[in-house]
Amino acid sequence: MSFILLPALLGLTLMLPPMEALTCQAGIWETVRKTSEMPLSWTPEEESCKDGWGCQDSLMLIENGPEVFLELSKGCTQKADHEARITQHRKGPGLSVISYTHVCRHKNLCNDLSSTRPVWTLPPSAVPGSVRCPVCFAEEGCKSATEMTCPIGHTHCYNGVLHLRGVGIHTNLKVQGCMSQAACNLLNETQEIGTLGLSIRCGKVGVKALTCEFGRLTIVRKASELPVRWTVGQESCKDGWGCQDSLMLIENGPQVFLALSKGCTQKEDHEARVTQHREGSGLSVISYTRVCRHKNFCNDLTSTDPVWTLPTSAVPGSVRCPVCFSEESCESATELTCPIGHTHCYNGTLQLRGVGIFTDLKVQGCMSQAACNLLNDTQEIGALSVSEKCNSDGVQALTCQAGTLRAVRKTSELPLEWTTGEEFCKDGWGCQDSLMLIENGPQVFLALSKGCTQKEDHEARITQHRKGPGLSVISYTRVCRHKNFCNDLSSTGPVWTLPPSAVLGSVRCPVCFAEDGCKSARELTCPVGHTHCYNGVLHLRGVGILGDLKVQGCMSQAACNLLNETQEIGALSVSEKCDSVGVPPPLTCQKGVMLQIKENLTQNPLPWNTFSTVTCDLKEVCQETLLLIDVGPKSLMVGSKGCSKTEKKNSTTISIHSEPPGVLVASYARFCSSNGCNRATSSSVLLNTLPRPAAPAPGGLQCPACVQFGGSCSNSVNIMCPPGTTHCYNGYLNLKGGGLSAIFSIQGCMVQPSSSLLNHTKNIGQFFASEGPENEDAGDKVRQSGAVPVRCLAWVVGLGISLALWCGI
Template sequence: MNPTPLLTLLGLTTLLPCVPALTCQSRTTQTMKTVSELPFKWTAGRRRCQAGEGCQDTLMLIANGPQVNVLVVKDCTTAEDQEALVTQHRAGPGLSVVSYTHVCRNKDFCNSMQSTEVLGTLPTPAVPGPVRCPLCLSSSLCDNAPEQACPEGHTHCYSGTLRLRSEEVISNLRVRGCLPEPGCNLLNGTQRIGPIDVSEDCRSALGPQILDCYSGTIETIIKVSDLHLGWTMHWQTCAADEGCFENVMLIDNGQQVNLLVNKGCTVAENQNPEVTRHLEGPGIAITSYAQVCRQKDFCNDYSTTNALWTPPPAPGPGTLHCPFCIAKFGCENAKQRVCPAGLTHCYQGVFKFRGGNIATNLRVQGCVRQPGCNLINGPVKLGPIDLSEDCTYLAVKILRCQKGTLETIMNVTDLPFQWKAGRTKCKVGEGCQDTLMMIQNGHQVSLVLTKGCTTTSDHEVSITKHRTSPGFSFISYTHVCSRKNYCNELSTTAPLWVPPPVAVPGTLHCPLCLSTSGCENVPKQVCPAGNTHCYNGVLRLRGGNIATRLNVWGCMPQPGCDLLNGTQEIGPVHVSEDCNPQSDTLTCHKGVLVKFGRDLSKNPVEWTASEEQICVAGELCQETLLLIDVGHHSLLLGSKGCTEAGTQDITGVTHNSLPPGMVVASYFRFCSDSDLCNSARLSSELLDTFPQSAGPAPGHLQCPACVQFSGSCNNSELVACAQGTSHCYSGNIELTGGGLSGTVSIQGCMASSSKLLLSKNKTIGIFSVNEELARDTSASSPVSPNGVAPGCHGQRCVLKRWDIATTLEMKEPGGREPSSLSVSIAA
């Protein structure tokens, strides 16, 4: 039987069973040395491991002539014990790669390696041969590496990048040097050294060196008291002419802070790191950071708010009262607060962020020194993001607009055509839009209509003739307005449609088709005079709740795949053309969702994906949503994309746990009936399936409650459980698939007599899951109502620790979870 798990109320620290655990040396170091500086020695810190973990030592040494790269990783590990092993991945002279690995559990600090001496000596210098090659070993670029004579027997010049990846290491090592054979095989097939994944890329030998950059976007609103923050991000490989960019902006109204972080690749010119204080506090303060760099991989490595935010001076309270708010929605009922002394005006406005996959309207209310709408002194450019300020939004009433979509194909003789739309209430600051497209091919015409709310600026009615060839025409109508309710009042094709003149027949015969299903076995028809080529392509229309794949066969006056004359956007609809379509492939929404918050089991949130993915033949579209709500905190994990062939069309909902305990439930859909069929827009697809019932009364049981994705549940908050709960739960769900990978750590109140939340299920939609208890919950000791927790009875207790490792995360000092975090990633 496992020992009873214990809790201490002094720091709300979660404890593992009272079993021995190792303490290991801990250090990660990567440094460049010369051969004359070897052996290299170091000291290390210490880390208390989880029960069952061992200690590991990894040393990797890459030598290239007089240069040596030394990488040391020492830490706790779950890997099996391994005797000390020295491996010569490539022997010199010239380039050489050698490593040392060791995993042990026999005693504390058994990973005691502290010098490169364990690897022995490097090969002695060789007799120079006739071949000369550039020589470089660097984390920066090697464009101007000097040439040196290669050792005798070395006949080829090597140019490549070694990528080293682990939880502790994200590093690229540029290598140029001499090898005795051609090819991209410096590592002789090695793919992993200790905890480090190693890979090789020799594309730089064919042209300019290609950078890797940190990449991702964070938008979140937090309390001022929660600063300072740090973050980590995924990485991407750039195009040949691109550099790395990063932009960070803080908007602070004295109570809350909006944090925007955006990183990635860019063609923009280099820009030295620059901090701009657009507006000083107290009151509303706005600060930004920007950099564009190319000097090395991952040069956009700014990862904390420390340089941007310092607590402003705290003047005494003044006499002015203003509403305080920073939110994407819902500042109408903001609370009034006392402004600091010296601030004389209330500000309310909207900051519009556009570009770089961001389209946000941020409502800001607070105290300022002067009147007006000029907090940022005109539009601001943050890398790919345009920031503008508008103080008219909050004064404008919320509009109501006509709403609806129409996708149909009819005969030309049925025109003009009329319709009646529905109605909707927009968000603050939104206008109404009308978009109509008419694609005519011979006697057929396709109508595509979308009406609704939009954040786009007003523009008058615009009718555009994208193509008007004989026998074929493509015309669009767009309009955005905010002058009155239901101003997007287009209800007929009459403004666009004028019957074309009767065309004189020519001599060319082409198949004629306009269809959303297919054009097989269509008869040939005589083309109008002036048409000299047959067209065969697919038009894809995406956006504004439109997802159409239109097959077009017909007559054109010139060859090529340019039916659209370069048109890419019509209102909210993106249009594209493909003249080599694969009829058996789907296009699916693609993206992942990671959202922390409160009451996510009650209040639906938006669940959309900004990207699309063309699947492999036979694949289906999928969307999967997993909700975990422990009471005061909730986590939503979502995924949209393609999934492997063989899956059947199916939609399902699973309720693994419902009140009075924790909520653990999931929604999934696999579909192939149409492009972009994985189109659920809100988490209400899951929430609407929950039974309606009054909240249970509080009981006497108290448990720590926490949910974290790729984070720890240290210092969990103690909560009162509802009546009907029987014990405390503490466990972890390993989750992979659909673009997400990590550990979900969970603590909370359990109503079921079962130990497991997922009842041994191994799949949730696209996710593969494996649940493990962090301790024996059948023996868990709930905290007594008088607040006294059981003690350790003299045995040594081991603090629970979970290593944080995720592609995109937010961290606060002390490991606390952010009060609110919403992250969107293009897998």
């Protein structure tokens, strides 16, 4: 007999029967087939598992021109359950890799993948390029491989050995084919697919060595002499290496320092990047980097034009600083008036290291803050390593107001004022004010810290962490360096206003601030809407402040979150710990995802039943969300039930985002705060609110109509649009949240041209939606969005007449 001991808070122990051992589908299959033979199906054996073990499917497909390699493993596993996952490890044309994995324990033989259909679609014809490569799958050798023309954009020949390891699997597969880059990375860093262990080893056959532009340059020029242009030499690279440009410009008043490196590199390709590390006026730093392999001499930057624009004239301020670039000394530096807002003098040494570059550049100039951070934490610019070391010359040590205060006062005694001492700071340090006020009915607690700090300057910030009536929290913080004693907050005036009288409700709570205990706390009637009693300990930590404050009072919700997730108020660290008295248990909600594509979903309600529940976090409520998209011949219905962390504790929202004539898009979203309250049993909760127009007569416009799961529309039909529609819509919708992550392609009739069926709505209940025109490859959209395309096994039908999905997750 197995025992599970729940937390002592529940005061009970449950005895559960032992978990029943499963029977799983089992088998191993490895084969190379022609693309024309796909999809493939199989019939597995059965296997009895150990107690607690689950069932698993692990499938990998590698497409290589006219051939497909398949590796399948089914059987028992110790791994944790996860829904079906379809992963595109490498996208074609050329060599492409896709996998399917699933682990389950909900019933016998649940690892029921029986064909390649969930992961296989016939690839579209590719435009041939100019590169030719051998194409081969073999366990022995590829000497007789057929040479084929690669798709356009695939300019490298892959030549490697794929090692596959697993229970009953020990395969070394030789692979040759077309790739878009020179890399031994067929699997995109993947080392495991379900129960399959993977690794690769590559040869160099077909990887062409490049010739790159080559040169090094470090110079100082007057700003008036820019742009600067240069001519370069050339360098022959090792096999697989690329070409790189690395350029850094530092503007310092009338002068500009330039560091340039061009040549071969092992780094990965990336498009040209222009980065503003520090923005002027005053000292400013900008860089340009690029790595390429598509042709010889592709690192073709020839001037500063891509990064340099003549700066606008700056309004002069009152601070004067020496301005200098030198590899020797800045003793004879010219002193200039800094631009307004630049109140500190920078004095440091910039160290540059790279192939052929070893420079220590002394830099002096104007900065907006006292910090040894000219490069904004940048340590690498392309092939250049950069670091800095600063002197303290010109950085004045400040004197700041200093002191700490903790006090409880009657509300009627506010505002409060104080006087402080002073503190001498370290070089470069600033002055800070940190004030927190907690109002609790007739009392106010105050915590104040003033003194020196290493933190960066910021203007005065007043933050309402929790708004009253009832318990409310407000803070004031500031960091400054522009003068001595600049942290000059002297009273609660900037943050305190007398709260208005609140309407009283029916709930009564003890109200208390105390360091010892709240046993003698007065019980007061809470404001209307405040239905919970807070009971916690506030921990305060800072220089000169170390205390625990017991707090009781009225709250609008049952949560140990008086500070609304705040953990730091200036120089004060704050945290809390709560008693459970008066805090209701977390909710239990229905949970699951529904997805259907079929005809007449606007007329025929779908059942919306769930077979599982979930226990929510303390701050969560129940939610149910429906989204309907109707294009005429087909409709899409997506639904989600579960928990939600939202401010909308009890609300129902029905929206028509796009209405007939043309594509209909409507949604239903409900949030509720009682156990199992998300209990709608059919889509009629949305359908009953929709208008019921008569069937319109066909108009003169003809458009393709389609709603399809994952990928571009391939099953669209042309329809005659209703009168009043003037445009054809062609786009995609990406949905995430509520247990769902999926992309849908949509075509249909529209009244006016638009790229947004949702009228630019981003949040629909528990779903986050993004849209776009159908102008990019659907596979790219799936990869960019991270969509699987859905966490449940949704590729069960080839998206022909209908697709239906329901899963309790």
